[in-house]
Amino acid sequence: MDEQGKGRAPILWAIGALLTVVGLGLFVNLRDNSARLGALEDAGKAFPKALASGEGKDVCSRMTRIAQSELAAGQGKDSCPQAVEALIAPLSDAERNRLAVSYRSRFWGRGDSFGHVGVRDNPLDITELLLSEIDGKWRVAEMK
Numbered sequence: 433m434d435e436q437g438k439g440r441a442p443i444l445w446a447i448g449a450l451l452t453v454v455g456l457g458l459f460v461n462l463r464d465n466s467a468r469l470g471a472l473e474d475a476g477k478a479f480p481k482a483l484a485s486g487e488g489k490d491v492c493s494r495m496t497r498i499a500q501s502e503l504a505a506g507q508g509k510d511s512c513p514q515a516v517e518a519l520i521a522p523l524s525d526a527e528r529n530r531l532a533v534s535y536r537s538r539f540w541g542r543g544d545s546f547g548h549v550g551v552r553d554n555p556l557d558i559t560e561l562l563l564s565e566i567d568g569k570w571r572v573a574e575m576k
Contacts, residue, residue, distance in 0.1 A: 468547075468565070469538060475563055475570035476549030477535045483556075484532035486520040488513025495572045496564055503575075519556070527555035534558070546573065 475494065482490045492500050492512035500512035507515035520528070536550040547570060549561040562574040 469540075472547040472549070472563060472570050473535075473538045475572075476538050476547075476561060479549075479561060479572055480534045480551065480554070480558075481532045483516065483520065484523075484528040486517060486528075488516035491516045496566065499571070499573050499575075523555055530554055531556060 479491070479494050482494055485491075488511075492503075495503070495512065503519075504510065504512050504515040507518045509515040509518055523531070531554045534552045534554040536552045538547060538549050540546075541548050545564070547563040547565065549563060551558045551560060558575050560576040561572050562576065563570040564573040565571075
């Protein structure tokens with residue numbers, strides 16, 4: 433190896449090491465992002481199913497405290513579980529079944545920390561769920 437080649441070897445090693453670190457960082461980031469999207473999807477599928485079941489405690493455990501309060505106030509009830517029961521009571525079995533499978537898609541919003549879940553046509557006219565990750569668990573913060 434000539435003198436010029438010997439001088440390049442440390443630089444090539446440094447570039448190789450840098451590319452390895454960057455590659456590993458990207459892999460870890462993609463893996464973490466994929467896991468978060470999977471958890472968001474699971475939560476997005478579970479919430480309409482729980483809502484369709486009418487089990488108020490289960491539904492409310494999947495919501496933020498503010499969302500629970502807003503639902504209760506919107507239904508004129510004292511608690512979130514009572515509000516869920518009032519919301520679901522008028523639905524037929526067919527409508528509940530349609531609600532249970534209304535998950536459509538999940539995605540991140542631009543510039544916000546929320547996960548978005550698109551919802552198919554359903555008897556409650558919910559088009560989107562806004563979810564917030566709290567202590568590693570996705571919770572519904574808003575129903576649109």
